[in-house]
Amino acid sequence: MIIxxxxxxxxxxxxxxxxxxxxxxxxxxxxxxxxxxxGGHLSSNLGIVELTLAMYSVFDLPKDRVVWxxxxxxxxxxxxxxxxxxxxxxxxxxxxxGFTRIYESQFDQFNSGHASNSISLAYGxxxxxxxxxxxxxxxxxxxxxxLTGGLAYEALNNAGKGESKIIVVINDNEMSIGHNxxxxxxxxxxxxxxxxxxxxxxxxKKILLRMPLGGPWLFRHIERLKRRIKYFLLGGxxxxxxxxxxxxxxDGHDIKALRKVMREAKKLDESVAIHVRTQKGKGFAPAxxxxxxxxxxxxxxxxxxxxLCHTPSTSWSEVFGKxxxxxxxxxxxxxxxxxxxxxxxxxxxxxxxxxxxxxDVGIAEEHAVTFAAGLAKAxxxxxxAVYSTFLQRAYDSIVHDICMNQLPxxxxxxxxxxxxxxxxxxxxxxxxxYLGHIPNLTVMAxxxxxxxxxxLESALSWQCPCAIRYPRGCVxxxxxxxxxxxxxxAEVIEKGHKIAILxxxxxxxPALEAAAxxxxxxxxxxxxxxxxxxxxxxxxxxxxxxxxxWILTVEDHIEDDGFGARVSAxxxxxxxxxxxxxxxxxxxxxxxxxxxxxxxxxLDSEGIARVAEKLYKG
Numbered sequence: 001m002i003i004x005x006x007x008x009x010x011x012x013x014x015x016x017x018x019x020x021x022x023x024x025x026x027x028x029x030x031x032x033x034x035x036x037x038x039g040g041h042l043s044s045n046l047g048i049v050e051l052t053l054a055m056y057s058v059f060d061l062p063k064d065r066v067v068w069x070x071x072x073x074x075x076x077x078x079x080x081x082x083x084x085x086x087x088x089x090x091x092x093x094x095x096x097x098g099f100t101r102i103y104e105s106q107f108d109q110f111n112s113g114h115a116s117n118s119i120s121l122a123y124g125x126x127x128x129x130x131x132x133x134x135x136x137x138x139x140x141x142x143x144x145x146x147l148t149g150g151l152a153y154e155a156l157n158n159a160g161k162g163e164s165k166i167i168v169v170i171n172d173n174e175m176s177i178g179h180n181x182x183x184x185x186x187x188x189x190x191x192x193x194x195x196x197x198x199x200x201x202x203x204x205k206k207i208l209l210r211m212p213l214g215g216p217w218l219f220r221h222i223e224r225l226k227r228r229i230k231y232f233l234l235g236g237x238x239x240x241x242x243x244x245x246x247x248x249x250x251d252g253h254d255i256k257a258l259r260k261v262m263r264e265a266k267k268l269d270e271s272v273a274i275h276v277r278t279q280k281g282k283g284f285a286p287a288x289x290x291x292x293x294x295x296x297x298x299x300x301x302x303x304x305x306x307x308l309c310h311t312p313s314t315s316w317s318e319v320f321g322k323x324x325x326x327x328x329x330x331x332x333x334x335x336x337x338x339x340x341x342x343x344x345x346x347x348x349x350x351x352x353x354x355x356x357x358x359x360d361v362g363i364a365e366e367h368a369v370t371f372a373a374g375l376a377k378a379x380x381x382x383x384x385a386v387y388s389t390f391l392q393r394a395y396d397s398i399v400h401d402i403c404m405n406q407l408p409x410x411x412x413x414x415x416x417x418x419x420x421x422x423x424x425x426x427x428x429x430x431x432x433x434y435l436g437h438i439p440n441l442t443v444m445a446x447x448x449x450x451x452x453x454x455x456l457e458s459a460l461s462w463q464c465p466c467a468i469r470y471p472r473g474c475v476x477x478x479x480x481x482x483x484x485x486x487x488x489x490a491e492v493i494e495k496g497h498k499i500a501i502l503x504x505x506x507x508x509x510p511a512l513e514a515a516a517x518x519x520x521x522x523x524x525x526x527x528x529x530x531x532x533x534x535x536x537x538x539x540x541x542x543x544x545x546x547x548x549x550w551i552l553t554v555e556d557h558i559e560d561d562g563f564g565a566r567v568s569a570x571x572x573x574x575x576x577x578x579x580x581x582x583x584x585x586x587x588x589x590x591x592x593x594x595x596x597x598x599x600x601x602x603l604d605s606e607g608i609a610r611v612a613e614k615l616y617k618g
Contacts, residue, residue, distance in 0.1 A: 410468075
């Protein structure tokens with residue numbers, strides 16, 4: 001097999017187009033085989049095989065630098081850059097990352113995991129290259145929805161008019177995670193579906209096909225010309241106006257055509273944008289049929305495509321989504337906003353039942369939050385559902401547009417805390433630090449599904465900015481009927497002495513188990529479901545000094561600037577009671593299973609009990 005002989009990208013330069021086509025087939029088989037075991041981003045990588053092969057057969061890596069947007073489309077890149085023998089460790093503890101990582105290879109230019117940054121990064125590399133009088137091309141590969149992010153357009157506007165050449169490869173697969181949204185992707189569909197357009201097209205076709213000589217031939221050539229004009233007007237003019245030479249569109253699965261256009265781009269002295277059309281999920285029928293499902297998939301049967309581990313029957317996202325549907329049925333002012341993550345955030349049913357109140361803005365979190373502020377100002381009740389790691393990008397909008405204006409926008413912060421296999425770029429362990437200190441913002445975390453429902457319903461009635469953070473995966477087993485939540489009030493679950501465990505959100509369940517372990521050793525501790533990070537239940541916390549020596553805070557967040565840090569600050573002038581913070585160590589948390597990472601951080605029931613017992617006996 002050709003794939004077994006690969007040692008570096010330079011090996012591709014000697015290969016014929018036919019040999020590269022055979023290699024593409026082998027790589028697809030390898031992707032399906034290995035990702036079926038580890039899970040990962042399958043459909044986007046299946047679609048970019050020929051493009052990667054053609055690009056690496058023309059450019060001279062590592063002198064020529066390739067920056068992969070997001071990094072989730074870089075599986076073929078990893079195989080071609082000396083990591084094929086470790087590819088079966090993808091997304092596993094101490095294995096290969098599912099994204100580009102500088103500690104893995106000299107060919108990975110940046111640690112990445114978020115969208116729309118590749119053109120900015122590439123332009124920085126190119127400008128530094130020219131300032132240092134060095135050689136080499138710089139190529140940014142962007143697509144899979146990343147061009148819906150505003151940062152990409154800021155970079156295009158700057159780089160195209162600049163004097164430093166970059167090559168931007170636009171992987172146009174008409175998808176992000178789900179179907180692309182926005183005016184540009186929809187405008188052609190609207191034009192094509194107008195009655196006058198369709199009637200004219202059919203009339204011209206009939207006339208040409210009836211012509212005795214040359215009619216069918218002429219019709220085919222007019223169709224080809226029409227496609228060229230369409231892409232030139234829509235994509236070419238925009239990019240040319242920004243200062244790029246526009247090449248394309250090119251069939252992203254035609255290696256010969258791809259190599260030709262890459263060589264042409266390499267010869268030019270100006271910045272170039274290459275428009276490549278690919279099929280997401282190419283070569284694997286289940287992924288071609290449902291590319292969104294296989295965008296990020298767990299282990300599956302490589303023959304049938306059937307997932308081997310089904311999503312938990314009740315996940316936090318599902319509880320959120322079902323609650324949104326129920327509440328929206330009663331209140332027509334409720335609207336939902338997603339940044340290209342309708343399915344992932346549990347809003348699929350909401351979108352089906354209330355499409356006029358479901359807004360998917362694409363990979364544009366900053367716009368999502370500011371757009372929500374506009375809706376709220378006009379009397380709507382917007383709920384913005386975004387993963388914790390992606391909400392980071394909307395910090396300014398949260399401060400300036402929502403909280404400064406005291407607008408009743410609810411931030412549903414999904415995937416908060418430890419996420420797992422996606423690694424450093426996706427762990428949601430910083431949100432309390434960037435949300436907890438913002439004036440006017442109420443920040444809370446539910447301990448179980450009933451509390452999530454109650455918090456969402458309560459927040460909609462408070463008429464103030466709110467953030468509700470909840471983790472990935474299966475909801476807590478603890479269920480009980482809930483009433484409306486009182487702002488800033490914690491819940492005392494068990495009353496004891498000496499040690500008070502203040503657990504936040506999903507950490508309540510392991511804290512309950514830890515308290516039971518301690519009770520079996522005749523150590524009765526107080527257990528409190530904190531519920532709120534901002535505002536803290538100050539009265540309850542101050543009251544603990546009467547019969548407790550220690551407060552043990554437990555949270556799935558970094559130690560600095562989190563829940564425990566706020567409790568410590570509150571009690572800084574109360575020497576009669578001390579605070580021990582049990583949290584995730586400061587820094588970037590690597591990939592691994594969620595359960596495994598929490599255990600390593602001492603945030604499982606055994607870890608909590610171990611620390612509490614030490615303090616109790618202390």
